[in-house]
Amino acid sequence: FLTGKTAIVTGSNSGIGLGVAHQLARAGADLVLNSFTDRDEDHALATELATEHGVTVRYIKADMSRGDECRSLIEQAGACDILVNNAGIQHVAPIPDFPVEKWDAIIAINLSSAFHTTAVALPLMRKAGWGRVINIASAHGLTASPFKSAYVAAKHGVVGFTKVTALETAREPITCNAICPGYVLTPLVEAQIPDTMKEYGMSRDEVIEKVMLERQPSKEFVTVEQLGDMAVFLCSDAGAQITGTTLSADGGWTAL
Numbered sequence: 001f002l003t004g005k006t007a008i009v010t011g012s013n014s015g016i017g018l019g020v021a022h023q024l025a026r027a028g029a030d031l032v033l034n035s036f037t038d039r040d041e042d043h044a045l046a047t048e049l050a051t052e053h054g055v056t057v058r059y060i061k062a063d064m065s066r067g068d069e070c071r072s073l074i075e076q077a078g079a080c081d082i083l084v085n086n087a088g089i090q091h092v093a094p095i096p097d098f099p100v101e102k103w104d105a106i107i108a109i110n111l112s113s114a115f116h117t118t119a120v121a122l123p124l125m126r127k128a129g130w131g132r133v134i135n136i137a138s139a140h141g142l143t144a145s146p147f148k149s150a151y152v153a154a155k156h157g158v159v160g161f162t163k164v165t166a167l168e169t170a171r172e173p174i175t176c177n178a179i180c181p182g183y184v185l186t187p188l189v190e191a192q193i194p195d196t197m198k199e200y201g202m203s204r205d206e207v208i209e210k211v212m213l214e215r216q217p218s219k220e221f222v223t224v225e226q227l228g229d230m231a232v233f234l235c236s237d238a239g240a241q242i243t244g245t246t247l248s249a250d251g252g253w254t255a256l
């Protein structure tokens, strides 16, 4: 049902962004994939998704830590019916030791990029007479953990920005919402398992249940397919009056 629509997903050569891109393409949307690299494999990924789903897929390099590149990503795409602000990074350290450059990078990539892309995308959505802005926030957009000051501040900021975007578009066929995932087993998270097993002398299952999913009552990871399907749902007619809110997929984390 998304045939003819263009979806731009920031930070989509891996993990959740790639999962969301797959589900939007499966529903018929043409895609713009993005990351800050410009490797052959990035462009090969675009060809792979195009072949798999029978849609048009472009890969556009743009560094989401830079406002001008965020804006030029949307300009280069030329159309933007669905904007998924997904690019994000993490750094864990106590506040007095938190490296200033990491704070600045997290605020830029995880929060300010959404402002820059949305600023250029909204006029395109208005011209097309329809639009969906989907911000990938986090359970950390609603609650906090120690040592994640920049990430938690940025994700709470994304939730606030989501509400303002929704209010500024409330009288138009445009919605803006934030999806708040708990722990998702992306390649990034998977890569941490062997080291954590060594560190704690635990089995893989123990690391997953006792360390990683400590705060996720379901004791199961959220999948990128589930998050992609939530994005597709927000693009459906059922989502037309869902705006300015957060949708959690966190196995009960924020119910604790």
Ligand code: NAD
Binding pocket: 010, 011, 012, 013, 014, 015, 016, 017, 034, 035, 036, 062, 063, 064, 065, 086, 087, 088, 089, 109, 110, 136, 137, 138, 139, 180, 181, 182, 183, 184, 185, 186, 187, 188, 189
């Ligand atoms: P990931 O590392 O697999 O993906 C991050 C993506 O962002 C990659 O495609 C990466 O290339 C891209 N990216 C990083 N810096 C960039 C930059 N400067 N410019 C452009 N692209 C850049 O991680 P993920 O787990 O898929 O995370 C995606 C989003 O989901 C992030 O916003 C993250 O905060 C959020 N999230 C993840 C989890 C989780 O458990 N994995 C939970 C909640 C929210």
